[in-house]
Amino acid sequence: MPYITSMINRDETVRAAIRRLHGLRIMRQDPWECLISFICATFANIPRIKGMIQNLCQHFGSKITHGAIQVYGFPRKEVLADASIHELLDCNLGYRAKYIKKTSQSLVNSEFNLDTLRKTSYEEARELLLCLTGVGEKVADCVLLFSLEKLEAFPVDIWIRRILQTHYRGHFNIPNLEQRYMTPRLYKAFNDFGRQYFGRYAGYAQEYLYAEYRSS
DNA sequence: ACCCAGGAATTGT
């Protein structure tokens, strides 16, 4: 078994996922695109997230022509920082519009450069991401994992929570497990468990579990 | 019509 999968091969649940999805990859996306995309992703389903991103590209991206085919690139941060809330609302962003404008402005004003975070530690990069409006723990962990090469990041969304509660119930003792929505306390409990249990490549374990057991 | 969504910020206790 390859190195990474052998490192997360801790039990039969994840082993079954690895067997079926062997070869699964994690993206190394552009950090800016990744960040805005996951701010859009909060409290939305995947078809809608696709729509929001497509709207952003069509309204604010530059046109790219490949022969007869035309696509729109992802908007630059300066463009989104200068966009009006009204224009952003036209992209069906809802309450996310103000988060995207604020975060874009923060990054334009160069409080820090996202691309430098690849050379920053997991802990410090996470702290910095959490300073941005619209970025909580889950969004920060997704950006760390899918663009900043922090493979120990372990994002906990509603699906991962269900999967952990179903398949790893005996591994943690968390009060108020019946709560419908994620609380900071619950997030920390699931996130700590994932990183400690699966180790340095916990993010791969998260993705194997998500891809195998998310059902809908 | 009803319920949910790859949550985070804000407000109340």
Place this chain on the structure above:
DNA sequence: ACAATTCATGGG
């Protein structure tokens, strides 16, 4: 500190 409540809206 920590627990409710609010937030906009498309998709199933």
